Amino acid sequence: MPATTLDLRETPPPERHPKIHNAFEALASGETLRIINDHEPKPLFYELQAEVDAFDAANYQCEQDGPRKYVADLPKQ
Structure with a gap:
């Protein structure tokens, strides 16, 4: 079960990544941030993978709904 869920579909694009980073930083180790977005967040995945050591890229999941x-789901190590 995700610790936090952010529905970003109504959030202006320039505000999305800072909001995600702040929510992810607030997670405890082993928790997951779930985001709901209007597009597949592949650029975010690559950004987190390159810049955030606590991002558990191996357990990242994304589904189109x-x-x-x-x-x-963005898990934190």
Whole structure:
């Protein structure tokens, strides 16, 4: 069960990554941040993988749940 869920579909694009980073930093080790987005968050995945040591890239999951709804789980080591 994710510790935090952020629905970003109504958030302006320039505000999304800072909001995600802040929520991810607030997680405890072993928790997961779930984001709901209007596109597949591959650029975010690569950003976290390159810049955030605590991001558990091996257990990242993303599923499309409609034409403009993607649900991604961002686990923290």
